[in-house]
Amino acid sequence: MKTLDANKLSDLAAALAAAGYRVVAPLKDGAEVRMKEWAPGAAIDIGPVPVNSIKEFLFPRTEVVAKFSLEGNDFKPEPFETPAPKTAILAVRPCDASAMAALDKVFNWEYKDDPWNARRAATTLVSLVCTAADEDCFCTSVGGAPDATAGADAILRPADGGKKLILESLGAKGEALVAAAGAVVAEGRAKADSPAQVPVRFDAKAVAEWCAGNFESPLWREVSLGCLGCGACAYCCPTCHCFDIQDEATRTESVRLRNWDTCGLGLFTLHASGHNPRPDQASRWRQRVMHKFSYFVEKFGILACTGCGRCGRICPGGMAIAQVCKEIDEARKAVAK
Amino acid sequence: MTVATYQTAMMKIVTARDEAPDVRTFRLQFADEPDRARFFEKYRVGMFGLYGVPGAGESTFCVASPPTRTEYIECTFRKTGRVTAALRDRELGQAITFRGPYGNSFPIETWKGRNILFIAGGIALPPMRSVIWNVLDRRKEFGDVTILYGARTVADLVYKDELAEWGGREDVRLVTTVDPGGETADWKGQIGFVPTVLEQTAPASANTLAVVCGPPIMIKFTLPVLTKLGFGPKDVYTTLENRMKCGVGQCGRCNVGSVYVCRDGPVFTLDQIKHMPTTDM
Numbered sequence: 163m164k165t166l167d168a169n170k171l172s173d174l175a176a177a178l179a180a181a182g183y184r185v186v187a188p189l190k191d192g193a194e195v196r197m198k199e200w201a202p203g204a205a206i207d208i209g210p211v212p213v214n215s216i217k218e219f220l221f222p223r224t225e226v227v228a229k230f231s232l233e234g235n236d237f238k239p240e241p242f243e244t245p246a247p248k249t250a251i252l253a254v255r256p257c258d259a260s261a262m263a264a265l266d267k268v269f270n271w272e273y274k275d276d277p278w279n280a281r282r283a284a285t286t287l288v289s290l291v292c293t294a295a296d297e298d299c300f301c302t303s304v305g306g307a308p309d310a311t312a313g314a315d316a317i318l319r320p321a322d323g324g325k326k327l328i329l330e331s332l333g334a335k336g337e338a339l340v341a342a343a344g345a346v347v348a349e350g351r352a353k354a355d356s357p358a359q360v361p362v363r364f365d366a367k368a369v370a371e372w373c374a375g376n377f378e379s380p381l382w383r384e385v386s387l388g389c390l391g392c393g394a395c396a397y398c399c400p401t402c403h404c405f406d407i408q409d410e411a412t413r414t415e416s417v418r419l420r421n422w423d424t425c426g427l428g429l430f431t432l433h434a435s436g437h438n439p440r441p442d443q444a445s446r447w448r449q450r451v452m453h454k455f456s457y458f459v460e461k462f463g464i465l466a467c468t469g470c471g472r473c474g475r476i477c478p479g480g481m482a483i484a485q486v487c488k489e490i491d492e493a494r495k496a497v498a499k
Numbered sequence: 500m501t502v503a504t505y506q507t508a509m510m511k512i513v514t515a516r517d518e519a520p521d522v523r524t525f526r527l528q529f530a531d532e533p534d535r536a537r538f539f540e541k542y543r544v545g546m547f548g549l550y551g552v553p554g555a556g557e558s559t560f561c562v563a564s565p566p567t568r569t570e571y572i573e574c575t576f577r578k579t580g581r582v583t584a585a586l587r588d589r590e591l592g593q594a595i596t597f598r599g600p601y602g603n604s605f606p607i608e609t610w611k612g613r614n615i616l617f618i619a620g621g622i623a624l625p626p627m628r629s630v631i632w633n634v635l636d637r638r639k640e641f642g643d644v645t646i647l648y649g650a651r652t653v654a655d656l657v658y659k660d661e662l663a664e665w666g667g668r669e670d671v672r673l674v675t676t677v678d679p680g681g682e683t684a685d686w687k688g689q690i691g692f693v694p695t696v697l698e699q700t701a702p703a704s705a706n707t708l709a710v711v712c713g714p715p716i717m718i719k720f721t722l723p724v725l726t727k728l729g730f731g732p733k734d735v736y737t738t739l740e741n742r743m744k745c746g747v748g749q750c751g752r753c754n755v756g757s758v759y760v761c762r763d764g765p766v767f768t769l770d771q772i773k774h775m776p777t778t779d780m
Contacts, residue, residue, distance in 0.1 A: 235593050237553045239501075272762055377778070418551075432742065434577075449779070
């Protein structure tokens with residue numbers, strides 16, 4: 163087996179950077195750990211779950227989808243860059259890697275999204291088995307596991323009580339990455355540590371079943387009362403993909419930008435007439451839960467929640483989708499009794 | 500490079516017509532023949548497009564002209580925000596961006612030999628106009644055609660020239676109405692809300708299908724009247740008009756339940772709508 167010392171991840175990053183990869187890794191960023199582009203000297207920390215998911219490296223917060231030069235009332239389409247650099251993302255949490263399946267569906271179910279597909283093709287995901295979980299983690303409630311390999315091209319398994327890492331390739335992209343790592347990884351022996359224990363917190367199927375018959379339930383209002391409508395939950399979510407398209411211009415140039423957006427914001431569905439199909443946080447939370455647990459499953463056959471728990475960690479109102487699902491599950495059980 | 504999904508065609512404004520206060524119709528010609536050919540290969544009545552002005556953005560409107568007229572497309576819009584104001588400021592001969600057609604269409608090939616009742620309110624006549632002209636351009640293939648059109652006031656009625664033309668045809672029955680108080684001294688049409696006038700003037704429902712487009716409040720009160728008149732849920736068609744950005748089933752804005760209005764719609768039967776969460780529309 164291929165192994166490396168757990169404190170040698172920076173060497174791995176350096177070897178991959180030397181081999182032409184843009185390297186993204188969990189880096190210390192003030193008091194937080196954030197998935198960021200690695201540069202020599204940056205401190206990799208695989209302890210806590212990073213505050214952001216990896217989606218921004220494949221689906222940027224904002225990107226140009228059309229460009230025009232302007233002259234008076236005339237305009238002309240102009241070429242522009244859609245960068246898709248060869249990228250290695252290190253120590254990706256299994257919940258983030260498994261989110262790729264959901265985004266692959268959205269960006270390809272009918273129309274193919276060139277930027278997404280180009281970046282997916284250019285990116286190698288190296289997962290990290292979680293050996294610790296916090297109270298917000300709930301991957302096991304949504305079909306995941308702390309050592310799941312779905313979506314990953316290679317996986318790092320902590321071993322020998324966290325001193326070592328076993329690097330295992332899971333396909334052609336992973337093999338190329340292991341080859342590029344060169345002497346940083348070596349043949350060796352190590353005993354993989356046990357994956358984290360993540361308790362199941364609710365029954366995802368039962369949540370979908372309850373939702374189907376309770377579109378107008380007063381529970382939506384109750385569970386959404388803490389929501390400030392800030393959208394932070396969507397921006398840190400590995401599967402949330404809703405976006406806006408806006409033009410930005412100077413006197414001589416205009417770009418059409420695709421920007422992250424979210425159903426949690428009041429303007430999201432507001433019509434020009436003033437009519438808003440989702441006029442309050444209750445209807446927006448209903449959309450958030452049902453999109454992830456009912457509609458997405460109906461349309462694409464998979465859940466659009468991977469149990470990373472970030473929305474719960476970040477919410478300034480103390481809300482969490484896992485908690486909402488748990489309350490729904492309990493409401494369902496109370497009715498069943 | 501370009502991003503294929505958001506690549507636009509260049510359109511030239513060849514005519515502009517004011518329909519009602521703040522409501523304007525553009526006739527647009529494709530600047531490039533391959534764009535025109537690609538468009539008409541796909542275009543069927545009911546589909547929509549995204550019309551834009553670089554620097555202001557894109558807006559979603561139906562294509563208001565029928566596929567039987569392949570030299571141009573038309574769109575009718577009300578000035579309400581940044582993009583529609585920029586579109587309205589464009590002058591004859593100037594260009595706008597366009598992408599489409601998107602969405603599903605009215606299955607008019609299955610309507611041959613049947614009577615058609617069109618019911619529209621206000622600015623919702625444009626999405627129906629392409630269907631009306633498509634049917635009238637192939638008039639012999641269909642049975643009786645009735646058009647019921649209402650607006651708040653006489654000034655708010657769009658396509659006044661075409662209303663006069665339809666009203667003058669012997670093979671079309673046109674009923675126009677304005678809301679009480681919206682009439683002028685010389686108004687010769689009906690006075691009353693669309694659902695009420697529908698109940699008084701509707702043709703028999705046997706072998707007839709209905710197409711309804713209008714503001715949510717009009718749709719809400721018109722559908723029960725159609726049911727009462729004996730129209731089956733599979734014979735009543737309408738369009739949903741949710742906010743859209745991408746048009747290609749990705750941005751998540753137009754969703755009603757698991758339905759993407761931009762791909763699965765915008766045309767739905769009453770039968771389909773019955774199974775959708777109506778409070779999300």
